[in-house]
């Protein structure tokens with residue numbers, strides 16, 4: 271009796287089973303069926319060897335028939351699990367209903383009468399022995415049917431499966447054909463086990479290899495793909511589940527200050543933290559600053575959250591070195607019914623993460639509404655970029671020494687006020703900054719201002735310069751200088767006619783880039799104003815250096831000087847600020863000037879430029895020119 275093929279095949283299968291059982295795998299539907307495939311495979315090997323034994327050793331005929339029956343059943347079981355495995359991959363892990371499973375199992379039910387009533391005969395000629403008869407023929411036909419179904423299924427799902435997956439299937443099919451051919455010519459070498467081992471090995475390498483899911487950055491976690499697969503699995507199961515995530519909220523600052531590796535190390539710590547408290551290996555790294563858990567078991571989720579609610583709310587517990595974390599909970603399918611929705615919500619929370627105050631954030635209707643609103647604004651802004659939907663308004667700036675309006679601040683407006691009503695630049699500019707549209711938007715505004723200056727000969731109105739707002743993000747572009755220079759050239763505007771307003775940002779890396787761009791723009795004769803002085807971002811050391819020609823006092827410094835409470839302190843702050851800036855030799859623009867009293871007070875302090883509703887609101891270009899004509903005091 272020759273059992274060489276069986277022994278090699280069993281060895282291969284056992285290796286796969288042992289290796290596989292020790293690996294961290296996702297509890298998804300196809301994996302479940304792969305497990306069944308392996309079990310059927312093992313049963314099949316044992317039964318195959320046993321039925322060979324019954325052929326060679328003189329055992330009672332009933333034993334012989336019975337072992338063949340079991341062997342054939344297990345073989346069809348293997349073939350069937352493989353069929354379902356391909357199907358489940360193709361249908362994206364969607365679970366079967368009982369009816370579907372019953373229908374899909376038709377070939378298997380078909381096998382039962384063949385096995386029960388079929389005939390097995392034995393060819394015995396010395397050592398060459400094999401079985402034949404209607405049972406053997408029937409099973410061979412069924413196996414052939416399965417084989418054709420595999421090919422049809424893979425063909426059917428060719429657009430869903432990846433190239434590599436298809437290649438694996440094709441490889442398995444060709445191997446099976448070769449093995450079958452050998453089997454036909456050497457019938458006494460029972461080789462089905464070899465086909466099964468081959469199938470098992472190939473699926474293991476391509477589909478069920480958990481290494482495919484390992485994250486290369488945060489080593490204790492599984493990657494984005496694994497997360498998507500897992501979420502999709504729960505969505506398909508139509509069961510309630512929770513995604514609990516730990517998000518690094520100050521990643522940008524950290525990256526600038528401590529570098530990329532330190533940030534990854536913080537994420538690694540977060541992964542270990544989640545692993546420890548949730549007591550699971552299934553920790554995901556679905557996005558750059560995110561470590562997530564997926565709970566399908568309500569009890570485990572409650573236990574975990576109960577502990578976290580106490581721990582995480584404690585002072586400083588959400589901080590780790592200089593890293594700050596937020597914990598968020600997304601309940602599905604209540605707040606996200608598909609993988610796509612989950613991804614979109616996490617993307618949204620990621621965008622606003624630095625502004626979230628809660629240590630533990632429950633993602634609910636309010637956030638969903640905000641997200642939709644955010645998406646609507648994005649769409650309106652995107653459309654405005656594509657279809658020239660922005661207007662630039664100009665707010666006059668009054669000079670105390672000249673007693674005339676000598677400049678204006680250009681302020682962008684969205685022309686579309688119908689789709690979702692009026693949207694303030696205070697709302698859409700931060701959104702454009704977050705999604706990167708700010709570059710195009712900023713260029714559009716800058717170009718419009720240049721056009722306006724050149725077409726209307728603003729200098730003839732007594733205007734000395736125009737203030738244009740630039741966002742911090744624009745200063746992170748090393749081409750900024752070339753872009754702005756090309757526009758002033760195109761419209762023949764002298765660069766010194768433009769004052770670029772910028773707000774200081776806190777980040778260190780950003781500061782280097784900002785300096786680089788300011789330096790180059792200065793060389794091109796552009797001038798600079800420091801915007802929003804007094805709002806907390808202004809860097810006093812920066813004012814001392816000669817980078818800024820003008821300092822713009824924020825309204826939050828001015829308004830409290832005219833309120834009942836804290837008026838005295840507010841005035842001390844404003845007056846010392848003004849004093850300091852003047853001593854440093856810079857000019858001041860006060861913003862938000864709304865009353866005569868404020869005008870007088872600021873004038874008394876020596877503030878040269880005044881801007882605010884007292885003089886005028888921001889006006890469309892035409893109206894601004896008319897305003898300048900009416901106020902021609904020069």
Ligand code: C2E
Pocket residue numbers: 665680681682694695696699712715739740741801802861862863864881882883884888
């Ligand atoms: P900002 O640079 O501080 O602009 C001044 C804001 O104060 C303007 O709001 C202006 O309309 C408003 N304002 C002026 N005088 C008064 C006053 O007397 N009382 C009150 N209550 N408000 C006054 P606006 O136009 O809504 O712009 C808001 C912010 O949006 C701007 O703040 C600026 O940061 C940003 N922004 C506007 N246009 C642009 C742009 O073209 N590019 C960039 N990057 N940002 C812009």
Ligand code: CA
Pocket residue numbers: 679739771801
């Ligand atoms: Ca401004």
Ligand code: CA
Pocket residue numbers: 801802822824861
């Ligand atoms: Ca301002």
